[in-house]
Amino acid sequence: TQTVSQSDAHVTVFEGDSVELRCNYSYGGSIYLSWYIQHHGHGLQFLLKYYSGNPVVQGVNGFEAEFSKSDSSFHLRKASVHWSDSAVYFCAVSGNNYAQGLTFGLGTRVSVFP
Amino acid sequence: EAAVTQSPRNKVTVTGGNVTLSCRQTNSHNYMYWYRQDTGHGLRLIHYSYGAGNLQIGDVPDGYKATRTTQEDFFLLLELASPSQTSLYFCASSEGGQGAVAEQFFGPGTRLTVL
Numbered sequence: 017t018q019t020v021s022q023s024d025a026h027v028t029v030f031e032g033d034s035v036e037l038r039c040n041y042s043y044g045g046s047i048y049l050s051w052y053i054q055h056h057g058h059g060l061q062f063l064l065k066y067y068s069g070n071p072v073v074q075g076v077n078g079f080e081a082e083f084s085k086s087d088s089s090f091h092l093r094k095a096s097v098h099w100s101d102s103a104v105y106f107c108a109v110s111g112n113n114y115a116q117g118l119t120f121g122l123g124t125r126v127s128v129f130p
Numbered sequence: 131e132a133a134v135t136q137s138p139r140n141k142v143t144v145t146g147g148n149v150t151l152s153c154r155q156t157n158s159h160n161y162m163y164w165y166r167q168d169t170g171h172g173l174r175l176i177h178y179s180y181g182a183g184n185l186q187i188g189d190v191p192d193g194y195k196a197t198r199t200t201q202e203d204f205f206l207l208l209e210l211a212s213p214s215q216t217s218l219y220f221c222a223s224s225e226g227g228q229g230a231v232a233e234q235f236f237g238p239g240t241r242l243t244v245l
Contacts, residue, residue: 050233059134059220059236060173106172117163117175117188118234 018043020109022121029097030129037092037124039081039107048110049090050118051081055103063105066090077101102128133157134237136221142243143211151206151240153221161226162204163234164188164196166217173220179204180226211244218242 020041029035041047050065064075071083081092090107104125108118134155143149155162163178175188177196185196193215195207208215218241222234 052236059238060222060234061236062233065233117165117178118173119175119189120173122170122172 018047018109018111018119020107020119020121022105022107022124024124025122026125026127028127028129031099032096034095035093035097035101035126037105037107037126039090039092039121040088041090041107041109042088043109043111045111049081049083050108050110051075051079051090051092052106052108052120053103054106054123060106063092097126097128099128099130102126134221134223134235136219136237136240138240139238140241140243142245144245145212147208147211147244149208149211149242151208151219151221151242153204153206153237154202155204155221155223155235156202157223157225157235158201159223159225159235160201161224161232162198163222163224164194164204164206165220165222166190166215167220167239168217176206176219208242211242213244216242216244 023038048067051063052060054060064073066073066083074080104123106123107121137152164176165173167173174190176194178186179198198204220239221237224234225232
């Protein structure tokens with residue numbers, strides 16, 4: 017069974033600031049990690065994923081995430097946030113049988129102020 | 131881009147009522163999923179399917195049935211709705227495939243209130 021935790025429930029930043037959203041997971045085998053964004057009143061949208069290879073993965077809209085096996089982490093970063101980045105961000109994990117669906121963290125709400 | 135639609139977008143029913151939530155995807159994906167989203171719990175998987183006629187149990191299946199009638203259509207059934215099933219329900223689909231780890235495409239959600 018895989019689990020995922022997002023340590024920050026709410027993060028407040030100003031436009032142009034950098035932001036890092038933390039995600040830690042637990043799973044004993046090969047793991048698939050991803051991040052999703054949910055704007056208010058909408059469904060989730062895929063940002064990026066990691067399965068193997070380069071531990072730093074690039075996503076849409078300037079987001080990137082870095083996988084660390086030693087830390088069991090997959091933190092999401094953005095160098096300069098825009099007001100439109102205000103949303104809830106979910107980290108998700110899946111084990112070998114990824115078709116069994118994703119296990120999501122509780123989400124981190126990001127509020128970007130001008 | 132995959133299109134996943136859900137209907138209705140909002141539904142109010144009473145305890146003991148019969149509710150069907152519908153989901154359709156138009157990108158020929160094999161895998162479809164039903165999740166519920168609740169404050170303090172994030173998204174939790176209810177049921178999922180590999181294809182027409184297939185059904186798999188997720189993490190929180192109690193009180194729910196599901197049916198995949200075609201590759202495009204996946205239904206979630208609440209035959210005796212209870213207030214604890216008041217939630218925001220999302221359908222998702224993904225391409226899947228051996229060796230491929232595909233992202234999931236989500237519908238806009240259905241907000242269900244059970245009085």
